[in-house]
Every structure is written in structure tokens, then in C-alpha cells.
Amino acid sequence: MPELPEVETVRAGLAQMLVGQRIKSVNNDWPKSFPNDPKVVRDKVVESTILAIERRGKALIIPLSGGYSLLIHLKMTGQLVYKPNNSDAGFGGGHPTDSLIHSLPDKSTRVIFELTKGTLFFNDQRKFGYVKLEKSKDLHKTNAFLRKLGPEPLTDDYTFEMFKTALQKRHNTTIKAAILDQTVLAGVGNIYADEGLFAARIHPSTRVGDISTTKLKRLYNAIREVMTLSIKLGGSSDRNYVDAKGNKGSYLKFAKVFRREKQPCISCKTEIKKIRVAGRGTHICPHCQKLTTKK
């Protein structure tokens, strides 16, 4: 599910509700969902206080009092949903009747954190995601996943030059594979790759080295615009994704190509096609996104 906009939406929701709370207990049934030694987890996590909720690329980082942090990756189907202790009535508190919160825990619940004022559920149908306990000190350098991540694309200091320079090391591959590469920039996944490439009118199979600077500049802007809009709309709920309150996001109502195969292109009415690029299902308008090559 979750690409940068979805993870950022979860982060913002959790930050409102969890910061300052104490963790009373931790339980997990599937060891790979929380691979640390359960005794160590109990020792370092229980009785600690949540200091902040941070995001890096598609990962969440929760620093705790006591010098440790939770590093969480939702991968394809992870969810982090918080249920306040007083949410039983099912109304108010930002929990519409179709919120996932009313059926928690469920069969995909992997980890349960009991907090002072409520319960945090880590759900993950496909079990690809994880919660890991890490030392907070220099976490961005000591953790192998975080260390390799490229720059955050939505910060003010992320420039076109940074984008262009990072792409040069992937000049021989397709532009779609290149922007999905988390070492080039952090946070783009399949949805925003397709939406960004459509907005920039670039065919996903185009070789990076064959794209003009003008078009790359369009893509740089498009990726930032598409993800910024999605954050405003609470992210994309294609299948599993929900925010920290268990509610779906609405970005896909505004998506131009993603999951719109067989529908007319909003720009030229040509039928949207679904193809395969970089091993991923890929959505294009064959008329607006023509494949071009140099020489």
C-alpha cells in the first residue's frame, strides 16, 4: 500500500494521538512482524514514553524515552491504527461507521501496543512489513535500510539538480525503474510513479539517458505535485490502506491513469492501457506518453 503520501498521512495522525503516551504492553504472534527478542522488547519498550512520530521515505520512526526507537515499514499491506479507550460508541472522534477501528483486532493483526489512553494495532495481511527495535543514536546511519535512502522529495531544499544528478547513475534503465529506486529519491512507489510519468507525458519504458532536461524538469515537478495533492486527500486506498484512525484516503478518485485501464484518458480520450514495466503493473495513455529513443 503505502508510499510517501500514505505513510505521511499515518504519521500525522499518530503524531496527534500518541505523543506523550506511555506504552504499557507489547504483544505479537508472528515473529517476523517484530523480529527482536521479545524479552529485549519488553525490557526496552514497556514503560517507555512515545516522544515523536517521524517519517523517512516510506518508513516510520517512533523515538521512545530510554534511547530506543521503533522502526516500522508497512510494505504492501501494513496498517497502523490507533483505537482510543473510549471509542466504543462508534460515533464521534473522527471514526465513521466504516472505519476499520470497529473491527480491531482482526485476523491480520500482528502486533498490539497497549498505551495509557488506547491501543495501537499493527495489521499486515501479507506479513511483509515489520516493526523493529533500534537504538535511537545515529539511527539514520546505523540502520541499513535508512542509510541507503535518497533525499526526501517534498522538502524545500530538494532541487531539480539533485534529482537529475541522482538519475545519472541509472541512465541505462527505464525511467520508471529509476524513480522507484529508493536510493534515487525516497518515497515514490507504483501509484505515484505512474501518475507522475503521466503528468510529465513520459512513457515509463523510456531509457533515462534518452530523456531531455526539459522533460526531466517536468517529471521532477510532477512527482512533487502529485504526492503533495495526495497528502491533502489523505493518500490512496486501493485495497488495504487506511490512516491512523482506520479511514480510507481519497486520492485515487483523482488519479489520471492508475487503475484506470480501459477508461478514456482525461486529456485525449484514448483508452488507458495497462502494461508491464520494471516488473510492475504500469498504467499509461498510449497517445500522451509516446516511447522515444535517442539514435
Add this chain to the structure above:
DNA sequence: CACTTGACCTGTCCGC
């Protein structure tokens, strides 16, 4: 080193 493919899992959908 750059790049591609399969594996990790469960659930759903589609064709026979």
C-alpha cells in the same frame, strides 16, 4: 557495478 528476476505472504479475481 548495473540491472533483472524471484522470493517473501495472504487474499482476491478471472478463466476454465
Add this chain to the structure above:
DNA sequence: TGCGGACAGGTCAAGT
């Protein structure tokens, strides 16, 4: 209705 296969928003380890 049942069954097999393909596929799903991500990353990593292997292979070429």
C-alpha cells in the same frame, strides 16, 4: 461451485 494461475501499493537476495 471449484480449482489453478496471475496479480496486488515494497524491498532484498540472488542471478546474469
